[in-house]
Amino acid sequence: MRKRALRIVSGLGGVVAILAITPSVGFAQDYVPTTQDYLNNIWVFIAGVLVFFMQAGFALVEAGLTRAKNVVNIFAKNMTDAVVGILAFFATGWAFAFGEGGGWFIGTDNFFLTGLDLSAIPEGGLSPATSFFFQAVFAATAVTIASGAMAERTKFWSYVIFSAVMCAFIYPVIVHWTWGGGLIADIDINGAVFSDFAGSGIVHMTGGIAAFMGALFLGPRIGRYAEDGSPRAIPGHNIPFAILGVFILWVGWFGFNPGSELLADEFVSTIAVNTMLAAIAGGFVTAITITLVAGKPDLAMIGNGVLAGLVAITAPCGAVTPIMSVVIGAIAGALVVGSVLFFDKVRIDDPVGAISVHGVCGFWGLISVGLFATYDDAFLGREDAGLFYGGGIDQLLVQLLMAAIILVWVVVCTGILFGILKATIGLRVSREEEIQGLDVLEHGLQGYAPDMAHTS
Amino acid sequence: MKLVTAVIKPFKLDDVKDALKAIGVAGITVEEVRGFGRQGGHTETYRGAEYKIDFVPKVSLGIVVADEAVDGVVDAIVAAAATGKIGDGKIWVTDVERLVRIRTGEEGTDAI
Numbered sequence: 072m073r074k075r076a077l078r079i080v081s082g083l084g085g086v087v088a089i090l091a092i093t094p095s096v097g098f099a100q101d102y103v104p105t106t107q108d109y110l111n112n113i114w115v116f117i118a119g120v121l122v123f124f125m126q127a128g129f130a131l132v133e134a135g136l137t138r139a140k141n142v143v144n145i146f147a148k149n150m151t152d153a154v155v156g157i158l159a160f161f162a163t164g165w166a167f168a169f170g171e172g173g174g175w176f177i178g179t180d181n182f183f184l185t186g187l188d189l190s191a192i193p194e195g196g197l198s199p200a201t202s203f204f205f206q207a208v209f210a211a212t213a214v215t216i217a218s219g220a221m222a223e224r225t226k227f228w229s230y231v232i233f234s235a236v237m238c239a240f241i242y243p244v245i246v247h248w249t250w251g252g253g254l255i256a257d258i259d260i261n262g263a264v265f266s267d268f269a270g271s272g273i274v275h276m277t278g279g280i281a282a283f284m285g286a287l288f289l290g291p292r293i294g295r296y297a298e299d300g301s302p303r304a305i306p307g308h309n310i311p312f313a314i315l316g317v318f319i320l321w322v323g324w325f326g327f328n329p330g331s332e333l334l335a336d337e338f339v340s341t342i343a344v345n346t347m348l349a350a351i352a353g354g355f356v357t358a359i360t361i362t363l364v365a366g367k368p369d370l371a372m373i374g375n376g377v378l379a380g381l382v383a384i385t386a387p388c389g390a391v392t393p394i395m396s397v398v399i400g401a402i403a404g405a406l407v408v409g410s411v412l413f414f415d416k417v418r419i420d421d422p423v424g425a426i427s428v429h430g431v432c433g434f435w436g437l438i439s440v441g442l443f444a445t446y447d448d449a450f451l452g453r454e455d456a457g458l459f460y461g462g463g464i465d466q467l468l469v470q471l472l473m474a475a476i477i478l479v480w481v482v483v484c485t486g487i488l489f490g491i492l493k494a495t496i497g498l499r500v501s502r503e504e505e506i507q508g509l510d511v512l513e514h515g516l517q518g519y520a521p522d523m524a525h526t527s
Numbered sequence: 528m529k530l531v532t533a534v535i536k537p538f539k540l541d542d543v544k545d546a547l548k549a550i551g552v553a554g555i556t557v558e559e560v561r562g563f564g565r566q567g568g569h570t571e572t573y574r575g576a577e578y579k580i581d582f583v584p585k586v587s588l589g590i591v592v593a594d595e596a597v598d599g600v601v602d603a604i605v606a607a608a609a610t611g612k613i614g615d616g617k618i619w620v621t622d623v624e625r626l627v628r629i630r631t632g633e634e635g636t637d638a639i
Contacts, residue, residue: 140584506538511580515571523561525568525580 118330279430353380
């Protein structure tokens with residue numbers, strides 16, 4: 072396990088060394104990459120493509136669980152996350168997250184990917200191109216989580232601005248604090264340092280908290296809660312879409328987690344196995360839980376359960392055993408049901424369960440590292456860091472502190488952002504528009520127009 | 528017996544259904560339809576070219592009632608479905624010659 076840590080550190084060192092000695096534009100690199108180096112880069116690139124395909128998965132899940140009259144708007148929001156989000160990440164996000172210069176707070180160099188020898192592969196590491204590609208699709212994932220919780224009532228252009236700010240600044244700062252070696256990476260409690268292998272906290276909990284803030288500032292959809300506050304279901308219009316979306320996300324996760332190994336090595340498969348086991352455990356336990364609670368196996372909920380397991384394993388996937396992966400996924404499967412019911416009770420309208428799947432289970436993923444970590448995943452730097460493996464509470468405390476920092480940062484930033492949007496251009500569409508449906512009035516299109524519905 | 532047909536705004540369906548149940552109506556048939564009256568449609572752009580959305584989504588309800596119940600049903604629908612804004616819809620009443628309950632074979636007002 073220490074081999075991996077050494078490789079990653081020397082890879083990062085290699086990048087720094089090369090950047091230090093080369094001028095800013097196109098210089099033949101001194102280091103000649105080996106076949107393994109190329110394999111690493113090709114694998115991470117392919118993993119990045121899988122993660123990008125998750126955009127389609129998110130879009131289908133959200134469209135399936137909302138109403139037909141808003142289907143164009145939901146897909147528009149998901150297209151926006153990718154287009155605006157990655158553009159913002161290219162402009163400033165990458166620089167803030169990984170740019171040279173700067174300190175514990177933020178990076179200050181490499182805006183618009185300048186000052187980098189893009190295709191130069193350092194020894195044992197990734198070229199800036201591979202690294203940016205992989206990180207950019209992660210940023211797009213973080214921001215698209217919120218669109219589900221904000222569905223069916225958000226002004227499109229306000230959402231565009233949210234996507235831009237999230238990927239230009241809010242999310243990159245968190246990345247800088249963690250994978251970029253800043254504030255959270257500097258935390259050391261008796262030798263315990265943070266571990267979030269593929270981003271349960273950094274990506275999913277961040278997105279889930281933003282989703283919560285969005286839903287909070289928007290208020291519930293019209294008709295969602297009765298006069299007495301009891302929830303009234305607004306069933307989705309296309310369950311097949313929703314489940315296809317879950318499958319696509321599931322497949323994409325095999326890029327998300329194993330790709331975060333950042334190497335083409337033997338652990339890619341073990342991480343994939345842990346990922347698979349947590350997903351099915353989540354789905355299975357949710358199926359049982361929702362049947363006990365509501366009487367029937369609610370497939371929409373079960374879909375959420377699979378995703379809950381996937382989100383939860385995203386942090387510990389390199390550090391736990393297969394059996395513990397099942398346990399972590401199983402607990403996520405129960406947690407997500409409780410969470411969905413809870414947020415309904417406090418009248419936070421989350422049409423797709425994004426807050427519960429990503430926010431709550433992302434948090435659980437971070438915590439589970441502190442409880443169940445046994446292998447060194449190259450972040451932990453040691454074996455048996457988990458509480459139940461004799462590691463004491465140090466790791467758990469680091470994970471909790473990390474979660475708290477992320478929570479405060481996202482709440483403050485999105486609070487300010489949504490507050491400004493609400494007070495200026497407005498966050499929510501008008502009542503008439505919400506009742507008619509957003510498709511025609513925001514986009515001039517109908518999602519499923521029968522041929523007779525229009526003339527030229 | 529009469530058939531009361533009402534074309535209303537889709538989001539009003541719940542309110543109309545509740546109002547009808549409150550006055551004792553036992554059954555309703557609904558269809559998703561598209562239509563326009565004086566509301567007219569509007570012009571949108573699709574990939575740079577203009578087009579008109581003339582036909583607006585509506586819901587059509589059909590209720591078979593006894594002759595003496597017609598006025599009450601019509602009033603209930605108007606009260607529940609009206610918003611005061613254009614596009615509220617229309618109600619018309621037509622004759623029903625014969626009515627049969629399939630399960631029991633009952634006919635006429637017994638089948639309502």
